Amino acid sequence: MHRETWTKVESTLLLQDIGTGIMETIGTLKYDKDGLIPAVVQDSATGQVLMLAYMTAGTLQRTMKTGQTYFWSRSRQQVWHKGETSGNVQEVVDIKLDCDGDALLLLVRPAGPACHTGKMTCFHNTVASEASQ
């Protein structure tokens, strides 16, 4: 569990439905044993799935506070503000939680490509497809 320091904050995003405060919402998600929850990132305008990344309670809090995506880099073991270096930040439009509370879907407006290769999506390798395609 990554025990980042996080405190009561005001969110730039409106809390919905859950009927709880931001801290309670963040606290009740099902994180894995490393304190991570997977987050699917989708372009809110095109519907394209851009990437899959992982959040801690702390980076989710920061995402909700700032309205931009923050993740936990598993390779670098540190907080990762998407676009901090490239400028390709992602503005968050909507945050959804799945039915069993262990995965997030973030709808975003990306300022540029999601992938470090320069492609809009990280899912740019086709493994297999229908014969008719």
Place this chain on the structure above:
Amino acid sequence: MHRETWTKVESTLLLQDIGTGIMETIGTLKYDKDGLIPAVVQDSATGQVLMLAYMTAGTLQRTMKTGQTYFWSRSRQQVWHKGETSGNVQEVVDIKLDCDGDALLLLVRPAGPACHTGKMTCFHNTVASEASQ
């Protein structure tokens, strides 16, 4: 690592780009220490993200062979043919791999709702959204 038995098979889906056989493709993905790789499932017609589930090499092989989605149920610790009980199978249109090889995106035609609650998508809980929405 879930060591299911899997053998050389013909795929109902056409292998693309990777320049390798199906077994090599399946074998070279980056599975986690439990032998799992996360798979985002997206409706190929509507673009709606339906669910996030996990595959083993064996369930990916079965998915490619049959053209329907098979996952590994972490809660039940067994192979899970999506729709086996409900009839809401998912026909696979396309399988994408992300840039670092540790996540899959499956475009599917769902025969019905993805969620056990009867909703089309498992991501039906809104946590937060833009004030303007």
